[in-house]
Each structure stands twice: as C-alpha cells, then as structure tokens.
Amino acid sequence: MRAIVINEFGGPQVLTETELPDPRPGRGQISIDTTHAAVGLVDVFFRRGDLAGRPDLPQPPLVPGLEVAGTVRELGDGVTGFQVGEPVVTLSQVSLGGYASVTLAQAAMTISLKDTGVDPAQAVAALPNATTAYLALTRVAHLQKGESMLVHGVAGGLAAPFVAVARSLGASRVTGTVSSPARIKDAELLGLDAVFTSDRFVEDLDGQLIDVVVDPVGGDVRAASLDILAPLGRILLLGHASRTPDTPVTGDDLWHRSAGMLGFEVGGFLHANPGAARPAAEQVVSLLASGELTLRVDELPLSQAAQAHRLLEERRVPGRLVLTV
Structure with a gap:
C-alpha cells in the first residue's frame, strides 16, 4: 500500500x-x-x-x-x-x-x-468531530434546551461541528470567536448568531452571559471566558491550540462564580469506552445527510x-x- x-x-x-x-x-x-x-x-x-x-x-x-x-x-x-x-x-x-x-x-x-447519501469527504471532515461534539455537550457539559453557547476557534475543524450539534440539542443562541477579522468570513457557512474576534469577544458581547463555552484554544481566551459565564456556566476544555499558556485557575475562582471547567479528550474516552462511539455518531449522521451540518x-x-x-x-x-x- x-x-x-x-x-x-x-x-x-x-x-x-x-x-x-x-x-x-x-x-x-x-x-x-x-x-x-x-x-x-x-x-x-x-x-x-x-x-x-x-x-x-x-x-x-x-x-x-x-x-x-x-x-x-x-x-x-x-x-x-x-x-x-x-x-x-x-x-x-x-x-x-x-x-x-x-x-x-x-x-x-x-x-x-x-x-445515507453523505459525501465521503464531508463525512471524514465533519462526522468524527460532530460525534465529539455530541458526546461533549450531552455527557460532559450537559447542554440544556434554551441555553446559550459560545465556541472559540469556531472556524477550525474541531470546533465547527459544535454549532450544528448544539442547534440540534436546542441551544437558543450560538456565537463564536475567530483569531482575526479575516477569518470571520470562514465562519459564515456555520449559521452562527454572531462571530467575534478572540481579542474582543468580551467587549463585543456587551454584558451578554454565556451558559456553555466550548474552548479548544486555551491561553488568554480561556482566562477571559470566565468573565462571560452565566451563573452555573461551564467551560468545556477540548484542547490547547494557543501558543500561550493557561492562566492558573483556583477552586475559589470557580466556586465564587458558580462556574465549572470540564475537560474532554475524545480519543482517550472512546478508547476506554468504545461502546459509546457508534450510538453518538448515529445521533449526528442525520445532520450531514440533511445538510444541517456542512x-x-x-x-x-x-x-x-x-x-x-x-x-x-x-x-x-x-x-x-x-x-x-
């Protein structure tokens, strides 16, 4: 071969x-x-x-x-x-x-x-990360119908499917951040309610609070996300694409805010729990087949x-x- x-x-x-x-x-x-x-x-x-x-x-x-x-x-x-x-x-x-x-x-x-009629290029590009999104949002962040969500690095391959999956779970408002103004256009296909640059998202939200923050970026973006969490808000940690290290967060930082930070590494989780893979994937393959996820x-x-x-x-x-x- x-x-x-x-x-x-x-x-x-x-x-x-x-x-x-x-x-x-x-x-x-x-x-x-x-x-x-x-x-x-x-x-x-x-x-x-x-x-x-x-x-x-x-x-x-x-x-x-x-x-x-x-x-x-x-x-x-x-x-x-x-x-x-x-x-x-x-x-x-x-x-x-x-x-x-x-x-x-x-x-x-x-x-x-x-x-299914799903194109194989779309399938390999979207389905694995859509499955990650479904597992992370339902089993870790426990996204509830009507809650708001913000996705950091939303134009990236890991983060992008979270938008359609969150919509299918009943999220009320889904926004995202990108690394620069030039990348805002890259996120337009995803159907977001708003897109911000990662250096200004706190200011641009203008006091709006978020229930679930999806963060594969880390660094300064992760630290700033604490300031836009609603009571009982959760930051879902999925990776660390940023070149800057995280600011240390203490337990006091979280309990004073009534907030949580939850990590999820899909590879390790599915390696230990392979039986969770196919049921989760079957929940989201219909989003590809219908065109809701592209x-x-x-x-x-x-x-x-x-x-x-x-x-x-x-x-x-x-x-x-x-x-x-």
Whole structure:
C-alpha cells in the first residue's frame, strides 16, 4: 500500500511517501480501502513530537492520520454488521494509520455510510468531530434546551461541528470567536448568531452571559471566558491550540462564580469506552445527510501531505483539509 510515514519528529519535510505491506485486520478490526483521510492540527502535534512524552501514543516510525473514509476491504474475526465494499467512515483513532491507501480500524469505531447519501469527504471532515461534539455537550457539559453557547476557534475543524450539534440539542443562541477579522468570513457557512474576534469577544458581547463555552484554544481566551459565564456556566476544555499558556485557575475562582471547567479528550474516552462511539455518531449522521451540518472542505492528494501540514501551521485553512487517496 501507499503510505505517508514519519520516521522522526520534525517539520513537514519528515512526511515521506513510501510503500508498505497491506495490513490485515485482527479480531474486532476491519481494513478499509481509503479514499479520504482527514488532516487536523493534532496530526501536526504528532509530527512535531509535541505528544512524544505520552507512552500510550504511537512513536516513530508511524503513519499519521486519525480518521478516514472509504470502503470495507476485509473483516477481521468476530466482526459482524459490515459487508465488503460498504462505504464507511471512522471516528478518531489513537492508533493512527490514516495517511495510507489501506487503513486498519476498530469495527466499534467505524460508522456505515450505506444509504445515507453523505459525501465521503464531508463525512471524514465533519462526522468524527460532530460525534465529539455530541458526546461533549450531552455527557460532559450537559447542554440544556434554551441555553446559550459560545465556541472559540469556531472556524477550525474541531470546533465547527459544535454549532450544528448544539442547534440540534436546542441551544437558543450560538456565537463564536475567530483569531482575526479575516477569518470571520470562514465562519459564515456555520449559521452562527454572531462571530467575534478572540481579542474582543468580551467587549463585543456587551454584558451578554454565556451558559456553555466550548474552548479548544486555551491561553488568554480561556482566562477571559470566565468573565462571560452565566451563573452555573461551564467551560468545556477540548484542547490547547494557543501558543500561550493557561492562566492558573483556583477552586475559589470557580466556586465564587458558580462556574465549572470540564475537560474532554475524545480519543482517550472512546478508547476506554468504545461502546459509546457508534450510538453518538448515529445521533449526528442525520445532520450531514440533511445538510444541517456542512463544512468547507479542501482536498489535496496524499502525496501533498507535507503541504497540507504547512497550510495548517500557517493558519491558511478556511475549513477542513482532506487528503484524497
């Protein structure tokens, strides 16, 4: 199979195209003839070695890529409910392996697209993060019908699906922030009630308080979010894309505000609770099928994986990047 391999941590130039043996599925796994592989900021973290200190994550040599779409190639022992040739998409998998023409996946982390009419590029770009959004909003932040929500970094691939998922759960007002005025246009497709820049969102809210803040950014944005929380408000922590560290928050900072900060890492959660994956995905696949959830998707061939990483690091991606295989 064709694959992009990282033999050592470093810049985009370490992404090397090579030929590897086709993997065979083990028990509980399927192999997928990959047509589309999502590219996300977490892939950049893997490539640079930002996550190298975590013993539970793969180390070089490795094939990056957490999510793919394609068709079922082969079923491993014990796998039922799928047929060879069936269109599928995977959720985020910490085992990686997506930048390849054949990908192994846990069957429990694989969702059928049969008879949905969902485009595979949209599926791999949106469904994994929409599933993250559904789990985070229902099981962690406990978003209630009629509550307001603000999404930081809303033009990014992880954050964007939160808007449609929150609407489907009954959120009354959904707003977002972006890193610069130039990115406001990138968020227009999402159907937000308002979009602010991250350096002015507190002033621009003009006293409006927010029930749930979705924050994959961290740093100064995270600290400022405490000042716009409604009583019993929650900040949902999903990552740390910011280049600035967090301001330490004490328990007193939270209880004086009647507020909470709640973390959620979907990869670790689903690895420990694989049975939660498919039910959550099935709750949001209809949003893709109906067009309620649509992202801008730009495609590059697998051979241009290094260019995809450069574009991400330079913050020149207006929606989601997907590699075609």
